[in-house]
Amino acid sequence: MRELLLVFLGGGLGSMLRYGIKLMQNHLALNPLSTLGQTVFPWPTMVANVLGCLFIGIFYSVSGRTSMSPEMRLFLTTGLCGGFTTFSTFSSEGIDLLRTGHLGLFAAYILLTLLLGLGAVLLGAWLGGK
Numbered sequence: 001m002r003e004l005l006l007v008f009l010g011g012g013l014g015s016m017l018r019y020g021i022k023l024m025q026n027h028l029a030l031n032p033l034s035t036l037g038q039t040v041f042p043w044p045t046m047v048a049n050v051l052g053c054l055f056i057g058i059f060y061s062v063s064g065r066t067s068m069s070p071e072m073r074l075f076l077t078t079g080l081c082g083g084f085t086t087f088s089t090f091s092s093e094g095i096d097l098l099r100t101g102h103l104g105l106f107a108a109y110i111l112l113t114l115l116l117g118l119g120a121v122l123l124g125a126w127l128g129g130k
Contacts, residue, residue, distance in 0.1 A: 006071055010079015018048045018084050041105055042093035045086060046113050052085035053117040057124020065129065 022044040056077055063073040090113060097106035 003071065003074055006075040007079040007082070010075040011083030014052075014080040014083025014085075017080075018044075018086065021048050040097070040100075040102060042090075042097075042109060045089050045093055046109065046116075049085045049087075049090060049113055050116045050120050052081045053120035054124040054127075055084070056081040057121040057126075058128040059124075061125040061128025 025044045059073065059076045059081065062068060063076075094106055094110055097103075097109060
């Protein structure tokens with residue numbers, strides 16, 4: 001039961017942080033590619049997913065070489081990173097780019113998210129191992 005609570009708390013915090021990235025984008029008017037006030041390229045989701053990959057790489061690396069408790073690892077990885085990143089929104093926004101005829105942006109979004117995400121996990125693992 002304790003593990004479920006840790007995942008719940010971490011996931012809630014991660015989701016709030018992800019939403020904060022969206023609010024920050026709106027507040028800073030970081031909409032270089034927009035149509036009718038809607039951002040075409042889904043920057044907030046890509047940023048959250050890549051940062052989540054970086055953090056999970058760090059958390060796993062640090063937990064593997066320190067005395068981090070299994071509960072803290074669960075809170076940080078499954079909870080926080082799981083709530084912060086979002087495959088479903090990534091997929092939905094990719095399909096939206098296809099539906100609206102933005103084939104090039106679709107390809108860029110998919111490739112950038114995957115390549116930057118994998119690179120971020122490797123970088124995080126390296127940073128966490130120092």
